[in-house]
Amino acid sequence: MKTPPVNPTGSATPEALRGFLAQCAAEARSVGRPQLVSISMAVDNLDPLAVLESIFEPGEPHFYAERPAAGFGVAGAEVAVEFNAAGADRFAAARAFIDRTLADTIAVGPLAEPFAGPHFFFAAGFADDAPAGGAFPALRVQVPRWQVARRGDGTIAVANVLLPGDAPVDLVTAKIWRAHGKFGAFDYSRAKQKARPSAPQRAEEIGGAEAYPMAVRQALAEIARGDYQKVVLARALRYTTAEEFHPMGVLNHLRQRYPECYSFSIANGRGQSFIGASPERLVRVAGGRMHTAALAGSAPRGETASEDAAWAQALLQSEKDLREHRLVLDSIVGRLAGLDLKLEHAAQPRLLGLANVHHLHTPISASLPAGVDILDLVARLHPTPAVGGAPQAPALAALQRLEAFPRGLYAGPQGWVDHQGGGEFFVGIRSALIDGRTATAYAGAGIVAGSEPEKEFAETDLKFNALIGALTQS
Structure with missing residues (x-):
């Protein structure tokens, strides 16, 4: 340059x-x-x-x-x-x-x-x-x-x-x-304020109402016979509203409601926008260092301080969630092997509390050696086991068989690279593709040994409810 x-x-x-x-x-x-x-x-x-x-x-x-x-x-x-x-x-x-x-x-x-x-x-x-x-x-x-x-x-x-x-x-x-x-000397008077649409008139499960529980049961059978250890199965719900969605009305709400998350909108110029509030950083490079994180394991927030603390404590002690989180952490470490990175991270996960959900969270950082580029890291880290599975190849093959829709930008890496080789990427989860009066929302859950189809369905419902509450005035 x-x-x-x-x-x-x-x-x-x-x-x-x-x-x-x-x-x-x-x-x-x-x-x-x-x-x-x-x-x-x-x-x-x-x-x-x-x-x-x-x-x-x-x-x-x-x-x-x-x-x-x-x-x-x-x-x-x-x-x-x-x-x-x-x-x-x-x-x-x-x-x-x-x-x-x-x-x-x-x-x-x-x-x-x-x-x-x-x-x-x-x-x-x-x-x-x-x-x-x-x-x-x-x-x-x-x-x-x-x-x-x-x-x-x-x-x-x-x-x-x-x-x-x-x-x-x-x-x-x-x-x-x-x-x-x-x-x-910017003049903000041209802005046309747009409210979020009212509550959806209907919701359509892509693939049918029984598709997700059946997929979870099939994944558990494949995990039991040793095909893979974890797969992240997603659902897609298409909501229809009386008024059109407008990206600006949704974004104003998202950034206020979820300040810890990446509020985002990516428009294709043909009237469709991919919008959400993601809690998950894929990777950031700045000042010669890279930063990523393992994010897996979830629990709801409580109505009271005591109830919330009980959910958080249960998550930190959950054998199933700790095992799922460890799979993600070990996979990240393995994928970055060979890049001469000396990874630094805590021995035990921390608790990341968002507006509607608790997550297990382990930050990871390292000095970046010469010759390693942020896009090298993106290519190795995506898709993380938090959105794909582990081991990667059989889990992704299962995902393609078991999900009833193409993901598009959902769970893909979104972000930027600057002229100095730095940049930041987040994972496009807690998201929806909006198009006129419809919004196709996505939510997933990690399936491991011990998962129960009803609980995984409830976890995705929790994520859907939070997202549609942000997209509409429901």
């Missing part, structure tokens, strides 16, 4: 910006390839979701993620550059695309600040290949035309444009200058 020592927004004149863009166009002509021009600037405090509300267009792709408890949020929309991939090497192909793009990138601004410079946003399906007619490809990477992000008390706005050698520099200058003025 080229970082010339100029700041076309610092001098704050259209002439300075035009001169810079003319130089970028000249570089594109010189190398014979378009240049991705990325202009970052520090701005007064902006709320990324409020900005997205004000600029939201259903015909444009967007990516939004926020974790209030961690103090960050990011939103980007429209497309400067995009790449799709499928197959077992889709993350390696995405890495090559990022490398090619950065080799032809000219970036200016405070690039050392969090979320400055070009970011590559990922929407990745659970499976390596997407079904025909699906809402999203198996993997989509995009650099948005605009991006606003906040970490702590700092806010960065980024404009990205793909500039060929024959670009209409005057027109591009005018567009970026307008964006510069808009983000420098």
